[in-house]
Amino acid sequence: xxxxxxxxxxxxxxxxxxxxxxxxxxxxxxxxxxxxxxxxxxxxxxxxxxxxxxxxxxxxxxxxxxxxxxxxxxxxxxxxxxxxxxxxxxxxxxxxxxxxxxxxxxxxxxxxxxxxxxxxxxxxxxxxxxxxxxxxxxxxxxxxxxxxxxxxxxxxxxxxxxxxxxxxxxxxxxxxxxxxxxxxxxxxxxxxxxxxxxxxxxxxxxxxxxxxxxxxxxxxxxxxxxxxxxxxxxxxxxxxxxxxxxxxxxxxxxxxxxxxxxxxxxxxxxxxxxxxxxxxxxxxxxxxxxxxxxxxxxxxxxxxxxxxxxxxxxxxxxxxxxxxxxxxxxx
Numbered sequence: 001x002x003x004x005x006x007x008x009x010x011x012x013x014x015x016x017x018x019x020x021x022x023x024x025x026x027x028x029x030x031x032x033x034x035x036x037x038x039x040x041x042x043x044x045x046x047x048x049x050x051x052x053x054x055x056x057x058x059x060x061x062x063x064x065x066x067x068x069x070x071x072x073x074x075x076x077x078x079x080x081x082x083x084x085x086x087x088x089x090x091x092x093x094x095x096x097x098x099x100x101x102x103x104x105x106x107x108x109x110x111x112x113x114x115x116x117x118x119x120x121x122x123x124x125x126x127x128x129x130x131x132x133x134x135x136x137x138x139x140x141x142x143x144x145x146x147x148x149x150x151x152x153x154x155x156x157x158x159x160x161x162x163x164x165x166x167x168x169x170x171x172x173x174x175x176x177x178x179x180x181x182x183x184x185x186x187x188x189x190x191x192x193x194x195x196x197x198x199x200x201x202x203x204x205x206x207x208x209x210x211x212x213x214x215x216x217x218x219x220x221x222x223x224x225x226x227x228x229x230x231x232x233x234x235x236x237x238x239x240x241x242x243x244x245x246x247x248x249x250x251x252x253x254x255x256x257x258x259x260x261x262x263x264x265x266x267x268x269x270x271x272x273x274x275x276x277x278x279x280x281x282x283x284x285x286x287x288x289x290x291x292x293x294x295x296x297x298x299x300x301x302x303x304x305x306x307x308x309x310x311x312x313x314x315x316x317x318x319x320x321x322x323x324x325x326x327x328x329x330x331x
Contacts, residue, residue: 002028003307006065006096007044008087009076010034010057012170013101013296015048017076020300022050026330027304031065032057061094072307075100079198081108081115088130089122097128097310099303103199105132107142107206107319110215120317129313133306133320135298136162137199141262142206143320145277148285149211155281158207161263164292165270166245167233173295177246177266178224180236186224186243196222197264200250204260208252210321213259219251231269244268302326 005021007014010032021027032044034057045053058064061073073096078084084102091098108116123130133139141160149155166174178186178195189195201218208215227244230237238244245267252260273292279285306326313323320326 002026003311004028004030004069004071005307006031006033006061006070006073006091007076008033008061008073008091010036010039010044010047011076012172013299014076016170016296017074017300017303018044018048019050020304024304024330027307029053029055030070031055031061033059033061033064035059061091061096065094067094070096072096072311073098074303074307075102076303077102079103081105081112085115085119088119092122092126092128092130095126095128097123097313098130099306099310100130100132101134101299101303102132103134103137104202105130105317106134106137106199107202107209108317109209109319110205111201116317123317124315127315129310129315129318131306131310131313131318131320131323133302133326134199135293135295135302136197136264137203137206138320139298139302140275140293141200141264142203143326145279146207146210146321147325148277148279148287151283152279152285153282155211155279157257157259157261157280159261159263159278159280160203161274161276161278162265162292163263163270163273163275164266164295165268165273166266167235167268168294169266170296171235173266174236174268178243179245179268180238181243183224183226183241183243190222195246197246197248197266200248200262200264203262204250204252206319206321207260213254215252215254215259216256217253219253220248222246222248225265225267227269233268236268238268245270301328305329 044055225245250262275289
């Protein structure tokens with residue numbers, strides 16, 4: 001029997017999720033929810049260019065779903081804890097476990113312990129599990145390097161680089177990295193916090209927690225990547241002297257030693273995209289994926305692959321290091 005999914009958030013990522021769900025025989029969409037009035041009442045399949053599904057986008061789960069009609073909620077709405085927790089708590093009241101792509105929830109136990117404890121208690125009281133995951137945070141810059149340490153006798157430091165060509169990423173991602181802005185506009189938006197990849201801090205805390213390290217301090221820096229030529233992509237042309245993307249570096253220190261370094265770089269027309277993990281220790285490990293992993297595809301896939309495991313998990317707020325290893329499965 002297929003796992004019945006209630007989708008919450010029918011933006012660009014949610015629509016990609018719908019297509020991937022329909023491609024799998026073990027998964028089924030039974031409800032769709034979005035707070036955007038322009039989407040409400042429209043057929044989910046037609047929104048996703050998939051033909052008619054006879055599932056209309058509703059303003060809330062309560063407006064479209066009766067208890068027992070779904071097995072899990074898939075929530076792809078916001079990146080921050082403050083806004084996502086009320087959304088998740090509303091779903092939990094219907095007795096549904098939740099998989100979400102909210103970046104700040106991937107490992108909130110250090111950055112927001114009170115909010116994490118509140119959600120954990122709520123989920124346990126209602127007997128369901130909650131997981132936040134994605135390509136990054138959730139895998140490329142935390143779960144994957146953690147897995148690679150399985151063959152380590154000693155670890156001195158870890159460095160992870162995620163270099164992406166954002167030419168084919170969804171519009172909200174291109175906006176998040178400031179593609180096409182003038183430098184002045186980039187600096188103004190950076191001050192407001194909207195031009196940043198969310199999740200580097202959470203990834204560093206997840207790695208440290210799994211390795212038994214206690215981080216003393218964390219530093220993050222954000223800088224623009226400027227176009228030195230005209231860059232033409234399928235959705236955007238960037239003139240020389242404008243922002244092509246962003247570079248963000250996170251560093252975690254223990255006893256003044258830089259133990260974890262995360263380099264996130266995403267720009268339109270990036271010449272040499274790749275994902276690289278370096279583990280310095282015994283033995284030294286260097287693992288590179290040439291071309292890198294496409295973020296939208298991977299986030300959709302890992303969220304769906306995590307669902308069967310989450311349904312078997314004990315109630316509470318879970319992270320990727322709390323669950324058995326997530327892998328592709330049609331079971």
